[in-house]
Amino acid sequence: MNLILSYAVVGLVLGCLYALTASGLVVTYTTSGIFNFAHGAIGMFMAFTYWQLAVGWHLPVPLALALVVLVLAPLSGALIERLIVRPLYGASLGITLVVTLGLLLLLLGLADAIWPPVTTRQLPSIFPGQFRVFSVVVTFYELMVLVVSVAVAVGLRFLFTHTRVGITMRAVVDDRDLTARAGASPVRTAQLSWALGASLAALAGILIAPLQYLDQFNLTLLVVTGYAAAVVGRLRSLPLTVAGALLLGLVQSFATGYLPTNLLSDIGPAIPMGLLFIALLVRRQERLTQARLTGQRSRRVLDLKPSLFLAGGFIALSVVMSEVLSPGNLLTYGQGIVLGVVMLSLVLLTGYGGQVSLCQMTLAGLGAFCMGKIAGGNSLLGLVAAVVLPAAVGGLLALVVLRLRGIYLALATLAFAYSMDYLFFNHFLGFGGILAVGRVAAQSQKGFLVEASVLFAVLGVGVLALRRGSFGRRLAALNDSEAACASIGMNITAVKVTVFVVAAGIAGLGGALYGGWQGQVGPDDFQMLTSLILLLLVTLGGIDTVGGAFAAAIFYAFSPVIQRHIPISNFQLLAVGAGAIFLGRNPGGFAGQLSLVADRLRLRAGSAGVPITAPAASSVDGAGSRSGAPSGEAVRLAGSH
Amino acid sequence: MTVPSPEPVRSGPAPLLEVSGVDVRFGGVQALQGVDMTVPAGTVTGLIGPNGAGKTTFFNVVCGLQEAQAGRILLAGGDISGRKAYQRARLGIARTFQRLEVFGSMTARDNILVAAEVHRRWARTGPDPSAEADRILDLVGLKARAEEQVDAMPTGLARLVELGRALATAPKLLLLDEPSSGLDESESEEFGRLLTRLAADGLGVLLVEHDIELVMSVCSRLYVLDFGRILAAGTPAEIQRDPLVRAAYLGVGDQAAEEIAGVG
Numbered sequence: 001m002n003l004i005l006s007y008a009v010v011g012l013v014l015g016c017l018y019a020l021t022a023s024g025l026v027v028t029y030t031t032s033g034i035f036n037f038a039h040g041a042i043g044m045f046m047a048f049t050y051w052q053l054a055v056g057w058h059l060p061v062p063l064a065l066a067l068v069v070l071v072l073a074p075l076s077g078a079l080i081e082r083l084i085v086r087p088l089y090g091a092s093l094g095i096t097l098v099v100t101l102g103l104l105l106l107l108l109g110l111a112d113a114i115w116p117p118v119t120t121r122q123l124p125s126i127f128p129g130q131f132r133v134f135s136v137v138v139t140f141y142e143l144m145v146l147v148v149s150v151a152v153a154v155g156l157r158f159l160f161t162h163t164r165v166g167i168t169m170r171a172v173v174d175d176r177d178l179t180a181r182a183g184a185s186p187v188r189t190a191q192l193s194w195a196l197g198a199s200l201a202a203l204a205g206i207l208i209a210p211l212q213y214l215d216q217f218n219l220t221l222l223v224v225t226g227y228a229a230a231v232v233g234r235l236r237s238l239p240l241t242v243a244g245a246l247l248l249g250l251v252q253s254f255a256t257g258y259l260p261t262n263l264l265s266d267i268g269p270a271i272p273m274g275l276l277f278i279a280l281l282v283r284r285q286e287r288l289t290q291a292r293l294t295g296q297r298s299r300r301v302l303d304l305k306p307s308l309f310l311a312g313g314f315i316a317l318s319v320v321m322s323e324v325l326s327p328g329n330l331l332t333y334g335q336g337i338v339l340g341v342v343m344l345s346l347v348l349l350t351g352y353g354g355q356v357s358l359c360q361m362t363l364a365g366l367g368a369f370c371m372g373k374i375a376g377g378n379s380l381l382g383l384v385a386a387v388v389l390p391a392a393v394g395g396l397l398a399l400v401v402l403r404l405r406g407i408y409l410a411l412a413t414l415a416f417a418y419s420m421d422y423l424f425f426n427h428f429l430g431f432g433g434i435l436a437v438g439r440v441a442a443q444s445q446k447g448f449l450v451e452a453s454v455l456f457a458v459l460g461v462g463v464l465a466l467r468r469g470s471f472g473r474r475l476a477a478l479n480d481s482e483a484a485c486a487s488i489g490m491n492i493t494a495v496k497v498t499v500f501v502v503a504a505g506i507a508g509l510g511g512a513l514y515g516g517w518q519g520q521v522g523p524d525d526f527q528m529l530t531s532l533i534l535l536l537l538v539t540l541g542g543i544d545t546v547g548g549a550f551a552a553a554i555f556y557a558f559s560p561v562i563q564r565h566i567p568i569s570n571f572q573l574l575a576v577g578a579g580a581i582f583l584g585r586n587p588g589g590f591a592g593q594l595s596l597v598a599d600r601l602r603l604r605a606g607s608a609g610v611p612i613t614a615p616a617a618s619s620v621d622g623a624g625s626r627s628g629a630p631s632g633e634a635v636r637l638a639g640s641h
Numbered sequence: 642m643t644v645p646s647p648e649p650v651r652s653g654p655a656p657l658l659e660v661s662g663v664d665v666r667f668g669g670v671q672a673l674q675g676v677d678m679t680v681p682a683g684t685v686t687g688l689i690g691p692n693g694a695g696k697t698t699f700f701n702v703v704c705g706l707q708e709a710q711a712g713r714i715l716l717a718g719g720d721i722s723g724r725k726a727y728q729r730a731r732l733g734i735a736r737t738f739q740r741l742e743v744f745g746s747m748t749a750r751d752n753i754l755v756a757a758e759v760h761r762r763w764a765r766t767g768p769d770p771s772a773e774a775d776r777i778l779d780l781v782g783l784k785a786r787a788e789e790q791v792d793a794m795p796t797g798l799a800r801l802v803e804l805g806r807a808l809a810t811a812p813k814l815l816l817l818d819e820p821s822s823g824l825d826e827s828e829s830e831e832f833g834r835l836l837t838r839l840a841a842d843g844l845g846v847l848l849v850e851h852d853i854e855l856v857m858s859v860c861s862r863l864y865v866l867d868f869g870r871i872l873a874a875g876t877p878a879e880i881q882r883d884p885l886v887r888a889a890y891l892g893v894g895d896q897a898a899e900e901i902a903g904v905g
Contacts, residue, residue, distance in 0.1 A: 470762075470770075473755040477744045483706060484742040484803075488756040488810050489730035489763065 005136045007257040008250065013142045015249025016149035017208045019242045021222065022229035023156060024200030029235050031169050031193035034085055034096045035407045038103035040223025042080075042198050043205030044216055045107045046073050047123070048115050050206050051214055054124055061124055069202050077198025081191045084581055089187075093406045094356060095583065098539045101532055102580025104220065109573030111216045116569075121214040123206065145207055152200070156238060169193055217529075224418060227411055228276035235407075248275055269422045273415040280404055280412050301472070302546075307464045311457035314550070318453035322446040329561065331517075334449045336557025337456050338517045341510030343538045343549040344456070348463050349503035350535070351543035352472065354479030355496065356410040358531050359397075359417035360507045363390040365425055365526030367508030368515035371437050378438025378516075386512035387505045394504020398497045405482075417528040425523040433522045437515025452513050459506060460546040466502075475499060533572075536580045655718030657682040657845040658703070658814055663712030665698055665869075672698045673869045676712070680814065685836055685846040687860035687877075689853070691889070695869040696849045697739050700816050703847075704736050705729045716814065731763055733813030737803040737820055739849070745792035749783050749802045750774055752791055756809035764811070773809060781805040781835070797823030814845045821852050833859045857881075865889070 025039045036042075046068055053064035084103060088096050115121065127140035159166035171179040172186045179186055204226075205219055212218055225248060232244025252271055255264060302310070321333055342364045349355050367386035374382035401412040426433070442451045466472050474495050477485050485492055515521045537556055542548030559572040568574065658680040665673040673695045680686045688696055701707030703714060705726035714722050721729055744752045757770035757777075767773070778784045781801045786794070791802050800820050807815055817836075821829045829852055836859050840846055850856045856863070856877070863880045865872040873883045880886055 470755075470758045473747070473751055473758065476747055476751075477755050480744040480746055481742045483726075484738070484744060484806075486706065486726035487704060487730055487736050487738075487742070488759050488806060489727050490759045491727050491763075 002135055003257065005134065007253045009136060009138055009142060010256075011250035011253030012246065013145045013249070014211075014253055015246035016145050017204055017211075018225050018229050018248055019149055019245035020152060020200055020207065021204035021226035022233070022241045022245050023152070023238055024197040024204065025223070025226050025230045026233055026235055026238060026241050027156070027169075027193050027200070028197035029230070031172050032081070032085060032089070032190040034088055034100065035235070036194075036197065037097065037100040037223075038107060039197065039201050040205075040226065041104040041107035041111075041220045042073070042076070043201035043203075043223070044219035045111050045205075046076075046198070046202030047205035047209045047219055048111050048121075048214060048216075050202075051121050051123055051209075052115075055121070061126060065126075065206065068206065069199055073198045073202035074195035077195040078191050080198070081194035085190075085194065086187065089190075093410075094350065094354070094539070094543075097356060097407070097410055098536055098580050098583055101536055102577045102583070104577070105533065105536065105573045106577030106581065108216055108220055109570035109577055112573070113569045115214075115216075117216065123209045123214065125210060141210060148203070148207065152203070153238075153242060160238070165189075165192065221418075224276075224414070225272040227414075228272040228279065231276055231279045231408070231411065244275070244279070248272055251275070267423070270419040273419040276411065276415045277419075280408055280415075281400070301467050302464050303468070304461075304465065307461050307546075310547075311461050314457050314460075315450070315453050318450055322449045327445070330445060330449065332557045332561055333554075334445075334452060334517050334557075335514070336553040336555075337449070337452050338510060338513040339534065339556055340549050340553030341452075341456050341459060341513055342507050343510075343534060343541075343552050344459050344463055344546065345503040345506035345510065346535060346538045347543060347546060347549050348466070348475075348506065349499055351538070351545070351548070352467055352479065353475045353496075353499045353503075355499065356406075356535075357413045357503070358410055358528065358535060359413040359420070360503070361511075361526045361531035361534060362417045362420045362425075362528070363394055363504045363507040364511030364514060365420070365521070366390040366393060367511030368437055368521045368526070369428065369435065369511075370508070371512035371515050372435040372521070376438065377436055378440060380440050382438075383440050383509070383512055386508045388508075390508030390511070391501045391505035394507075395497055395501040397504075398500035402493060402496060414528065417531050421523065421527055425526055434520050435515070435522070436520045437512070437518070439516040448516065452517065455509070455513065456550075459509075460550070463506075464546055471495075471498070533576055536576050539583060540576065540579045655715065656680065657717055658847070659715040659718075660703065661713050661715075663699070663702055663714070664710045665695070665702060665707060666710055671869050673702065673709070676866070676869070676871055678864055678871070678874075680845050680847050682813065682845040683840055683843050684861045685840050685848055685859045687856045687863040688847060688849045688866060689851075689856060689863060690866035690872070694866040696866055697818060698869075699866065700736060700818055700847075700849065703729075704734050704816060730810060733811075734816065735807035735810045735812035735814070736816035737800065737807055737818055739818040741796065741799050741803065743791045743799050743802055743806075745790070747791060748788050749791055749794070749798075749805075750778060750787040752802050753777050753805045753809045756806045760810045767811060777805045777808050780808070782831075795823065797825075797828065800824075808839075812844065814847065815839070816847050816849075818849045819851060820848070821850060821855055829855050 021040065021043060024043075025036060028034070028036050028039070049072060050064055050068045053059045053067060054061050059067070080103070084099060088099060125141060127144050130137050130139040131143075132138070160170055161167075168179065168189050169192070172189045179189075201223075204222075208222060209219065226245075229241050229245035229248055232247075233239075233241030248271070252268065255268055255271060259267065318333075318337070322330065325333055342360055345360055345363075346357065349357055349360075367390050370385040370389050371377065371382045374385050376382075397413070397416060401409055404412050439448050439451075442448045467475070474485075474490060477490070478492065478495055482492055485495075511526070514525070518525075534552075534556075537552035538549055540548075541550070541552035541555070556572075559575065563569075563571045656679045658678070660676060660678040663673050663676040664671070676695075676699060678686075678688075678699075688699070690696055698707060702709045702712075705721075705724060705728070709722075712722070713720060716729070716732055716734065719732075721732060724732070744755065747755070754770055754774040757768075757773040761767050761770050768776075775784075778787050781804055783798070783801055783805060786798065791799055794802070800823055804817070804820060821832055824832060833855050836846060836848070840859075848856065848860060860877055862875070863877055864874045865880060865883075865886050867889045872889055873880055873886050875883070
C-alpha cells in the first residue's frame with residue numbers, strides 16, 4: 001500500500017512538471033497559431049542559464065531563480081517572437097515547423113558549445129530534506145513542485161478568466177481579425193504569450209533538472225512528453241492538458257515501479273509516445289485541408305532530357321571524385337550521396353506531396369536492418385527486402401495516420417520515430433548495438449561509390465519523371481487543396497498511401513546503401529534527431545527539387561570537413577539551425593535562390609523564359625484567403641462566342 | 642387487391658437531384674433546417690439568400706464535405722447520403738467554391754488536366770485527358786492563359802479555372818458558388834450564355850449567385866434560403882412577387898429588395 005502511494009506521489013510530481021511544460025506549449029500555440037517545437041529547448045537553455053548564475057557565478061539561489069524565470073526567460077520569449085516568429089504568421093505549416101525545429105537545433109548547438117558536456121552539472125537543491133505523510137516519504141522538493149504547479153495552474157486560470165490581457169488572448173484564439181478590429185493587438189498579445197510560454201518552459205526545465213543531470217538532449221526532448229499532454233488537450237484546453245500530463249506522470253511512475261526492468265528500459269521512454277499516438281488517433285475526423293495562397297511561384301519541373309543530362313554529369317563527377325579524393329574525403333562524399341537517397345524520399349513525400357514526415361531516418365534504419373540481417377548481409381535479396389519492408393511499414397503508417405493533417409501528422413511521425421528508437425533500434429541492431437551491413441555488386445570503395453551515385457541519379461530522374469506525370473499532378477493537387485481533390489473525384493487515401501509507400505521504399509534503399517557504405521550501423525545512426533536534421537537540410541537545399549536533395553547531401557557530408565577548419569564547435573547544428581530560421585523569409589531554399597538567379601540571367605539574355613512577375617495577390621492574410629483582389633484585368637470568355 | 646398509394650405515382654425518370662429534410666447544426670447554431678430541393682437535369686436552378694443563410698453549407702452537404710444530422714440526398718433516384726465526397730464526385734456531382742479552392746501552384750491547364758486524368762482513371766472511358774483539357778480551356782475561354790500559374794491569376798479568371806476543372810470531371814450536376822464575382826458586367830453576360838448552353842447540353846446546374854440580374858436571366862426555377870430554411874421556391878417571376886421574400890430582403894436591405902423587384 002505504501003509502495004503504491006509512494007509511486008503515486010512520484011507520478012504526481014512528474015505529471016506536474018509535464019503539465020508546466022505542456023501548458024506553456026498550449027499557451028503559445030493557441031495565441032500565435034505556431035507550434036513551438038523549440039519549447040523544450042528554450043527550457044533547457046534557461047535551466048543551463050540558471051545553473052550558470054547559481055552555481056557558476058555563485059548568485060543566491062532565489063535571486064538566480066527569479067532572474068531566469070521572471071526576467072531572462074520572458075525577455076528571450078518576446079525576442080524570439082519578434083525576430084523569428086512574427087514573420088511566420090500566415091506561413092505554411094512546413095515553414096513554421098522547419099523554423100521552430102531550426103531554433104531547437106540552434107539552442108541545442110549553442111548550449112552544447114557554451115556548456116560542454118564533459119563535466120556533469122547538477123542544480124543546487126532548493127529545499128533539501130523530507131517529511132512523512134501516512135508513512136510515505138515526501139521530499140520538500142516534491143512538495144515545492146506540487147505547490148508551484150498548482151499555483152501556476154490557478155494563476156493561468158485567473159489570467160484567462162479574470163484579466164483583460166488573458167481575455168484578449170482567448171479572443172485572439174477565437175478570431176484574430178475580429179480581435180484586431182475590436183482594438184486589441186493580436187501581435188502584441190502573441191508576443192506576450194511567447195514571453196509567458198518561455199517562462200513556463202524555464203520553470204519546467206529548472207524544476208525537472210534535479211531529477212536527472214543537466215543534459216542538453218534529455219531536457220530538450222522532455223518537451224516530447226509535453227507534446228503528448230498538449231495533444232490530449234487538443235492544443236487548446238489547459239485543464240485537459242493538465243489532466244493528460246498527470247495521467248502520463250502516473251502511468252510512467254507505476255510502470256517504473258511494476259514493470260520488470262528489462263521491459264521497462266524499452267517501454268518506459270515510449271509511454272508518452274504511446275499516449276500521444278492514442279490521443280492523435282481518437283481525435284475526431286478533421287476537415288479536408290483547404291487552399292491557401294502562398295504567393296510563391298512554383299518552379300518548372302525539369303524535363304526528361306536535361307534531367308538525364310544532369311544525372312549523367314553527376315555520375316561522371318562521382319567517377320572523377322572516386323579517383324581524386326583522399327580516402328577520408330571519399331568517405332564523407334559517399335556518405336552525402338547515400339543520405340541524399342534518403343533525402344530524395346523527403347522531396348517526393350514532403351516537397352511534392354506536402355506530407356510532413358519526421359521519421360524518414362527510421363525507415364532508412366529498417367532498410368539497413370533488412371540488408372544486414374538477411375542472407376549474409378550482402379545479398380540482392382537483402383537489398384530488395386530493404387526496399388519492400390520499409391515500404392510496407394510506410395504504407396501501414398500512412399493508413400494509421402491518414403486522418404491526421406498538418407501539425408498532427410508531423411507529431412505522429414515524430415512519435416513513431418521516437419518510439420522506434422527505443423522499441424526497435426536499441427534492441428535489434430545486432431549485438432552490442434552494432435550491425436554489420438554488406439554491399440551488393442561493387443565491393444571496393446570506389447566501385448560502391450559509383451554504384452551509389454548511379455542509384456541516386458536513377459532515383460533522381462525517376463522522382464522527377466513521377467512529378468512530371470499524372471501521379472505528380474495529383475500529388476501537387478493534394479498539396480494545394482484536399483477539398484478540391486475530393487471535389488474532382490480523387491481518392492485522397494489512395495494517393496497518400498502510394499506516396500508514403502514509394503517514399504518509404506526509397507528511404508529504405510538509402511538506409512541499406514548507408515549501411516553498406518559505413519560497413520556497420522548502430523542505433524545512433526537512425527535517431528529521431530537525425531530525421532529532423534535531414535528534413536531541415538533538404539528544406540534548406542530546396543525541398544521541392546531533386547537538386548535541393550543533392551545540395552543538402554553534399555552539405556551534410558562535408559560539414560565535418562568544414563568543422564575541422566573552423567573554431568566554432570557544433571558547426572553543423574548551428575549552421576542548420578540558423579539556416580532554417582532564416583528560411584522563414586526565403587522559403588524556396590538554396591535551389592530556389594539558384595533558380596531565381598537563373599531566371600534573371602535568362603531574362604537578361606533576352607530569351608523568353610518564364611515571366612517572373614509577382615503574383616497578383618501575393619499577400620497572405622491570416623485566414624489564408626485570397627485577399628479579395630478584384631480582377632483588374634479584362635476577362636474574356638472568348639470561347640463562348 | 643391493391644392498396645392505393647398515398648403518393649402520386651411519378652411519371653418519367655427521377656429528377657437529377659432530390660434533397661429532402663436536411664438539417665445541419667454547428668453547436669447551437671441551426672445552419673440548415675428541413676431543407677428540400679429538386680434540381681432537374683437540363684436546366685439552371687438558382688439558390689439565393691442573404692449572406693449567412695446557409696447556401697455554402699448546403700453545397701457542402703450535397704457534395705459530401707459536410708455531414709448532415711438529418712435528411713436524404715438522392716442523385717438520379719439513388720441515395721448518396723452516406724457516400725464520401727470523392728465518391729459523389731464520381732457519381733457526377735461537380736462544384737466550384739465561393740472561397741477559391743484552385744490548385745494554386747499549378748498552371749490553369751494542369752488544373753483542368755488533373756481533373757480529366759482522375760476521371761479517365763476511374764471511369765476507364767472517355768476522351769484523352771490532354772485533348773479534353775484543351776477543349777475545356779477553349780470552352781471557358783482560358784486558352785490564351787493556359788500556361789499561367791493560377792495563384793498569380795486574378796480572382797475572376799481563377800473562378801473560370803475552377804469551372805473548367807469541374808467540367809473536366811464530366812459531371813451530371815454542377816454546383817456553382819458565386820461564380821461571377823470578380824467578373825465585370827459584360828463578362829457576366831458572357832458567363833450567363835455559357836451556363837445556358839451547358840444546361841441545354843443536359844447538365845443540371847445549381848447556381849448560388851448574388852448577381853440578381855444573372856440569376857433572373859438564366860434560372861428556370863429559384864429557391865430562396867433564409868436563416869437555414871427554404872423561404873420560397875418558384876419561377877423567377879413568382880419569386881419576385883412573393884411577399885415573404887420581399888419582406889426578408891427588406892429586412893436585410895432596401896437595395897437588394899429593389900434589385901429583386903426591379904429586375905424583369
